[in-house]
Amino acid sequence: MSININSKLNEQECFWDISLEGELDVSTADKLKEHLHNLADKESLDMKINLTNLDYIDSTGLGVMIGVLKKLKINGKEIYILNPKINVKKIFAITGLDKIFKVEG
Known part of the structure; x- marks a missing residue:
């Protein structure tokens, strides 16, 4: 199991553009x-x-995202979850995290 992480700064719109591939x-x-x-x-x-391109996420992966979100919230920032596959989106819904993160797609 592995994960690929690509990220870049979108300077025009002022956000981190991140894509995950594999399993978290x-x-x-x-x-x-x-x-x-x-x-x-x-x-x-x-x-x-x-x-x-994320095929799987477990509670450890969700915990990482929650920790980073807490850090960002101090400065009034958000994490947007874009285009999750059905099985990944279902995990966010079951855990109620679709109410905490901005899930789109």
């Missing part, structure tokens, strides 16, 4: 946690995380 679980969560926290430390901006 206990074996890959630390990699994502380090990456997202580094971005937030560089510049606290909204994060738009595209999940089009």
Whole structure:
């Protein structure tokens, strides 16, 4: 199991554009946690995380996203979850996190 993380700063609209590919679980969560926290430390901006190519997420992965969201909320910023696959979107709905994150698509 692995995860690929691509991110870039959208300077015109002032947000982090992030895409995840693969599986986000206990074996890959630390990699994502380090990456997202580094971005937030560089510049606290909204994060738009595209999940089009994310096949799976577990509670550890959700925990990472919650931790980063808490850090961003201090500065009034959000995490937008874009284009999750049906199974991933269902996890957000079951856990109620679709009410905490801005889920689109």
